[in-house]
Amino acid sequence: MPRLTYNIAMVSDFFFPQPGGVESHIYQLATKLVDRGHKVVVITHAYADRKGIRYLTNGIKVYHVPFAIIYRSATFPTVFSFFPVFRNIMIREQIDIVHGHASLSSLCHEALLHGRTMGLRTVFTDHSLFGFADAASILTNKLLKFILSDVDHVICVSHTSKENTVLRAALDPVMVSVIPNAVVSENFRPRKYPPEPPAPNNGFGNATPAVHHLGPNDPVVIVVISRLFYNKGTDLLTASIPRILENHPNTRFIIAGSGPKSIDLEQMIEQNVLQDKVEMLGSVRHEQVRDVMIRGHIYLHPSLTEAFGTVLVEAASCGLYVVCTAVGGIPEVLPGHMTVFAKPEEDDLVVATGKAISALRANKVRTEKFHDQVKAMYSWDNIAKRTERVYKGIMGDIPEADFYGYDVGNTAAWNGESHSGVRSFALIDRLKRYYGCGVWAGKLFCLCAVIDYLLFVFCEWVFPRDHIDIAADWPRKIYHSDDDD
Known part of the structure; x- marks a missing residue:
């Protein structure tokens, strides 16, 4: 038997x-x-x-x-x-x-x-x-x-x-x-599940909830949560951030994670005087990831190699529009309406991020529906x-x-x-x-x-x-x- x-x-x-x-x-x-x-x-x-x-x-x-x-x-x-x-x-x-x-x-x-x-x-x-x-x-x-x-x-x-x-x-x-x-979808809920008070002011203003439409003067907050290693595209991220902020001044970055490449990011922030636009949180526990994600509107994932990318599913479940490199198994993870793909190159990543920012400002993306869709796809x-x-x-x-x-x-x-x-x-x-x-x-x-x-x-x-x-x-x-x- x-x-x-x-x-x-x-x-x-x-x-x-x-x-x-x-x-x-x-x-x-x-x-x-x-x-x-x-x-x-x-x-x-x-x-x-x-x-x-x-x-x-x-x-x-x-x-x-x-x-x-x-x-x-x-x-x-x-x-x-x-x-x-x-x-x-x-x-x-x-x-x-x-x-x-x-x-x-x-x-x-x-x-x-x-x-x-x-x-x-x-x-x-x-x-x-x-x-x-x-x-x-x-x-x-x-x-x-x-x-x-x-x-x-x-x-x-x-x-x-x-x-x-x-x-x-x-x-x-x-x-x-x-x-x-x-992903445990209940652990990665957008801010509307249930309604919550605004995120605390940490020098960036209160982050607009991802499920709300952006106003013309609202800052777009881009979240990055990753180990800061070469294979995770940290060098690509370091080169792209100044150009993204130059093209879209009303944009902010929140970066969570630690690793040997964190010093490169810190030097980039110092050299370009971006302390008021880039916040480095260091390492965060897994149960804190959702709290970081719901402060943003876009999740940026510049990885150079990835077999799957669970963090992409978590970000989409939180109602974030995902910008990621089309490498490895990443194109299999989420449907096209949740993502903007880029080549693992600086110029293409800057362009793809700009497209995502423009799409959100034009209210062309219904991120409030992402959570339920992810919940149905992944269990x-x-x-x-x-x-x-x-x-x-x-x-x-x-x-x-x-x-x-x-x-x-x-x-x-x-x-x-x-x-x-x-x-x-x-x-x-x-x-x-x-x-x-x-x-x-x-x-x-x-x-x-x-x-x-x-x-x-x-x-x-x-x-x-x-x-x-x-x-x-x-x-x-x-x-x-x-x-x-």
């Missing part, structure tokens, strides 16, 4: 309290899976005083493992030293499925390798886009090919992301599903149902023909071997998959897999399973099957 619920471990270096799209995705997905009766634990690294085990209010248990951070919250790759801790958690929590997130997360990749060695089903969600030519991309892509060659299923957040991941990791497209991000309940269907597919609880759309057992498999959608755990089969990853890399990957297996056998002998206490489960919500399967 098919199982109705599973014990799931979400693993990533990126999780709260750090703000970001991956962090929010993991939390919201885990919350909805718990609502559907599943057990979810999150494994991430320690953040400042957050070490050991923490419980979130909705019953999700978070393991903060003590590993060193090397760059942008990613831990130093240890390959094997994480295994004993990981194995202990998997046994304590009786995990069935390991779900890793983010290509740059060392914990994620190590967990997927160790999970397969332990005989657990594995899923990977890719949230980013990468190139193929620079040294960093080549290294990352080779690592991704190693890990994903033995993963049961891959999820991408957009069709562009799927194409990118399939090419980078040499995957069979049938093993990759597209499940986008979503975490729907994302959880689709992710749950992936879990059922890899666990063999739904027929392969229903899960993949046809009988994958009769199709050509990765590396030329015939396969079913449910991966074999046999070490010899795993080594065959790893061996096909490259002339030299394939042999190295096989060596890693053998060492990982020997370490597993050693841990089973030195730390027997029956000596590990099983953790008590948080009371589960009653699961009601529905017709969406």
Whole structure:
């Protein structure tokens, strides 16, 4: 009889309290899976005083493992030293499925390798886009090919992301599903839901609510909320702001976020004497994002690469007109009447922002309707149902023909071997998959897999399973099957 619920471990270096799209995705997905009766634990690294085990209010248990951070919250790759801790958690929590997130997360990749060695089903969600030519991309892509060659299923957040991941990791497209991000629309309501007092005067005047028509003398407020890194287009933003303000003097900027490029923005403000027109808020918590957004009329997103862009959905839900670069999966996110697209170039971004300002002043855009439209398009309940269907597919609880759309057992498999959608755990089969990853890399990957297996056998002998206490489960919500399967 098919199982109705599973014990799931979400693993990533990126999780709260750090703000970001991956962090929010993991939390919201885990919350909805718990609502559907599943057990979810999150494994991430320690953040400042957050070490050991923490419980979130909705019953999700978070393991903060003590590993060193090397760059942008990613831990130093240890390959094997994480295994004993990981194995202990998997046994304590009786995990069935390991779900890793983010290509740059060392914990994620190590967990997927160790999970397969332990005989657990594995899923990977890719949230980013990468190139193929620079040294960093080549290294990352080779690592991704190693890990994903033995993963049961891959999820991408957009069709562009799927194409990118399939090419980078040499995957069979049938093993990759597209499940986008979503937004909790009730947490991103325009100012009219419900009526609120005006925003405080911070040197910019009271921001006109986004759902009201602009008067001829009302300032247009442009909001930017982003990590201030190169790939997020901060250099493009720094070059464009003076020109936008020169062309449209009755315009103000509110910039929230932190990163190494913040110093460039601050220097630009000083050099152009724009302190009265550009407000820098620094890092803001996720629950404060809506409060910042409703102070504006336009959301500007100058990113150079983006697999999805959850913040665009949040901005539209708040009733902001979106100006963004047409890169990666961004064109898939919102319909055309909510966005003005620009090339990732300074001149085009300035022109696109000018078009948005003119459209708002001419009352050509009905931003008051955006919230309800976004609410109908994006729902975490729907994302959880689709992710749950992936879990059922890899666990063999739904027929392969229903899960993949046809009988994958009769199709050509990765590396030329015939396969079913449910991966074999046999070490010899795993080594065959790893061996096909490259002339030299394939042999190295096989060596890693053998060492990982020997370490597993050693841990089973030195730390027997029956000596590990099983953790008590948080009371589960009653699961009601529905017709969406």
